[in-house]
Amino acid sequence: MPYFDAASSAPPHPVARQALLAALDEGWADPARLYREGRQARLLLDAARQTAAEAVGCRPDELVFTPSGTRAVHQGIAGALAGRRRVGRGLVISAVEHSAVLHAATAHTTAGGTVTELGVDRTGRVSPAAYEEALRQGGDPIALACLQSANHEVGTEQPVAEVAAICRESSVPLLVDAAQSLPWGRVADGWSLLTASAHKWGGPAGVGLLAVRKGVRFAPQGPLDERESGRSAGFENLPAIVAAAASLRAVRQEAESEALRLRALVEGIRTRVPELVPDVEVVGDPLRRLPHLVTFSCLYVDGETLLHELDRAEFAVSSGSSCTSSTLTPSHVLRAMGVLSEGNVRVSLPRSTTAEDVDRFLAVLPGIVASVREKLGAPVARRAGPDTAAGPGDAVGAGAAVTAEVPALTVDALGKRCPLPVIELAKVIDSVPVGAVISVLADDDAARLDIPAWCTMRGQEFVGERAAQRGVAYWVRRA
Amino acid sequence: MPYFDAASSAPPHPVARQALLAALDEGWADPARLYREGRQARLLLDAARQTAAEAVGCRPDELVFTPSGTRAVHQGIAGALAGRRRVGRGLVISAVEHSAVLHAATAHTTAGGTVTELGVDRTGRVSPAAYEEALRQGGDPIALACLQSANHEVGTEQPVAEVAAICRESSVPLLVDAAQSLPWGRVADGWSLLTASAHKWGGPAGVGLLAVRKGVRFAPQGPLDERESGRSAGFENLPAIVAAAASLRAVRQEAESEALRLRALVEGIRTRVPELVPDVEVVGDPLRRLPHLVTFSCLYVDGETLLHELDRAEFAVSSGSSCTSSTLTPSHVLRAMGVLSEGNVRVSLPRSTTAEDVDRFLAVLPGIVASVREKLGAPVARRAGPDTAAGPGDAVGAGAAVTAEVPALTVDALGKRCPLPVIELAKVIDSVPVGAVISVLADDDAARLDIPAWCTMRGQEFVGERAAQRGVAYWVRRA
Structure with missing residues (x-):
């Protein structure tokens, strides 16, 4: 394994x-x-x-x-x-x-x-x-x-x-x-x-x-x-x-040759994961980094389920997602970096790792991520990068005046854990006119990190947080 | 070993x-x-x-x-x-x-x-x-x-x-x-x-x-x-x-049988060491005690040399004597008990110990103690217990008035480490009249413990400590 x-x-x-x-x-x-x-x-x-x-x-x-x-x-x-x-x-x-x-x-x-x-x-x-x-x-x-x-x-x-x-x-x-x-x-x-x-x-x-x-x-x-x-x-x-x-x-005696070898394997993961899996953010410095370690986060994925499915496929990795920790707060490292925490996976290769091990990992990962997303009802996957082709869709609430002060739509994600608030948001973003604001009500702490990170990844505008009776309202303007 | x-x-x-x-x-x-x-x-x-x-x-x-x-x-x-x-x-x-x-x-x-x-x-x-x-x-x-x-x-x-x-x-x-x-x-x-x-x-x-x-x-x-x-x-x-x-x-599964076995071996040491080695004090409770551990102290012996000689004879034991520790103070345990610390030996038997091991130990111990004592110029050994047969010997200072306030003889053991102050005292005790006081000047901390302990073992009277210009004067009255 x-x-x-x-x-x-x-x-x-x-x-x-x-x-x-x-x-x-x-x-x-x-x-x-x-x-x-x-x-x-x-x-x-x-x-x-x-x-x-x-x-x-x-x-x-x-x-x-x-x-x-x-x-x-x-x-x-x-x-x-x-x-x-x-x-x-x-x-x-x-x-x-x-x-x-x-x-x-x-x-x-x-x-x-x-x-x-x-x-x-x-x-x-x-x-x-x-x-x-x-x-x-x-x-x-x-x-x-x-x-x-x-x-x-x-x-x-x-x-x-x-x-x-x-x-x-x-x-x-x-x-x-x-x-x-x-x-x-x-x-x-x-x-x-x-x-x-x-x-x-x-x-x-x-x-x-x-x-x-x-x-x-x-x-x-x-x-x-x-x-x-x-x-x-x-x-x-x-x-x-x-x-x-x-x-x-x-x-130490093996360090130089192992570093070369593992760095190549990690480089492969860094390059191929975003090619193989849509909506992925690879995090950490691309050059000034440890030779054996790479971390990426998958949109619309719950880290615990992802780790569980990878374990079933016999891969042991760890995660900084909030849903994999007892505290229900995302990793303080990802938070300080301001990057996506949902579906977070850290791969750190021990000295025995072979290219075949990594290839097998890359072979099973896309299917596993897709199945987790499907179970969660996540939006159809697309390549990372700002949305361009999406049309206005069914403009729910399109009749309302669109100003920064009045959201065109409010998504109630109260009580829903990461990554559900982001999934709910992604599902409806195309349903409001360009320039309209969606307010996502959420009480999962991870939303504070993941909604802005999602906006960066999808090219949407994160307007900011607003107070709410329960939880926090995160305002996102469709770009 | x-x-x-x-x-x-x-x-x-x-x-x-x-x-x-x-x-x-x-x-x-x-x-x-x-x-x-x-x-x-x-x-x-x-x-x-x-x-x-x-x-x-x-x-x-x-x-x-x-x-x-x-x-x-x-x-x-x-x-x-x-x-x-x-x-x-x-x-x-x-x-x-x-x-x-x-x-x-x-x-x-x-x-x-x-x-x-x-x-x-x-x-x-x-x-x-x-x-x-x-x-x-x-x-x-x-x-x-x-x-x-x-x-x-x-x-x-x-x-x-x-x-x-x-x-x-x-x-x-x-x-x-x-x-x-x-x-x-x-x-x-x-x-x-x-x-x-x-x-x-x-x-x-x-x-x-x-x-x-x-x-x-x-x-x-x-x-x-x-x-x-x-x-x-x-x-x-x-x-x-x-x-x-x-x-x-x-x-724990072996504890009952091992305790029986080791207790018998320890009992053998407790009984035979004082028979085989003169001037020994076995310390600790004779009955309410751990099954595998026995401690004794040998008068006129330097603990470090004793351990070294036992190690040369392939026996590993430890000691609470001051001269075996880096601090040069005797074990706080022996001090609290008020027992002799010089020549202290702790024997604690592991589960593998055989009767033959113990017999070999008892066979080599008397010779080792005797040789250490000889090197230190200790008084000729005798059985433990109060002196009775000793005559007055050459009454050095016998012409002086013998009162509790004026020592008949002062032994200068300043700068001398345990067990030398006690050895010096033992050498001259017979040279003063019965009832006369000897003052031992010493600056080794162990003397505070070992001179009273020696008095108890030899049936002499420990009068107490007196202030001195250097070190402490320990007063002992010949009984």
């Missing part, structure tokens, strides 16, 4: 498996003990740290192992903020960081700190100038800036070197969450703290990395012990640490 | 190894995902929780997995204290808890909370009456009480049921650190929170348990995510969790 969700968790690398097995026998004792088994465990731990530090590009004594990438982020942000508490309590992050960073930011706000969240462009990329401005702003002085090396949902690479240079100029430490990019190579120089997660590169779960450059003020928070230089409490997850380091070295 | 330090970390149980291997293939995906690999991981996680909950004696939805026993303790204490912040900020612990509890208590004090630390008797056992008094005291109302189920250094079982009943009467939740006892059986009913650590029972590193009874107010602290019911952030350490649960069930 082709597994296309490496960005969630990569299948174990064969080297990880081997190393784990070996270390199970040799590395179960306490590395703090003086007897033979303890010394052996210490040797394994030291060697793993050396290997991981080399891959990260830091000194071994700058790197500690944490129980997960999430904890590395939490501990890194808390320690860096506490280390510079006297300077100020400002934290700058991008709007498209991993939720671990957002949760740490929320905890900081709760504790009385200030958080500045910087937007991104439509490709998901931050602007170095925005960081520059945030660091120079008045108010609470900035203690720490955070930026991911590449986005986990759309694959866009961030301008880390530029942002690092800006941070250095302002003497503000920069924490780089390198969870998605570390398997592919070192992060550009200039970071102060770096975090990563082993199960993202085919290492085992239970291992994160936290590197803190010498000279960066760092005050570890919470109850601590003598483990990991006092920066990560609790008995070391040793066999897994050994496997994590060994597999990181292994994936 | 016989490994006698199971209380630090137990060698992996064969079932843990098998389960880990199986789960590596089946349990590497994200259990929060909807596709097949994710559902499979979720099933494994749910099954592991069910198994662990059964062993603990709680509902599966009361139990979460944490990255280690230490983190379970830290998260458990922080969450319970925060959950009852409105009631008060008092925390009651025993003086012999694991350092994870002590570190959490320190963090609580730093954050403005109050900590009451309760002493233990000479066997290391707490008094339920002390808990009762602490809960009824004035001042900051008690938010949480903590008590280990059994001590990790001396094996003494604590009166958990009695303390739990007292806590219930005062409506104070009780957190039981069951790290050492959980492999042997469920903790007595009445606890509100319970913590444990998988590598203590032969499970893998990287897995702790935190159980919180329904109805206990609990507010998880720090940045959190949706993992583990919002009580333990970060991607689940899944293959290890599966192995932890499977091995816990396996050790």
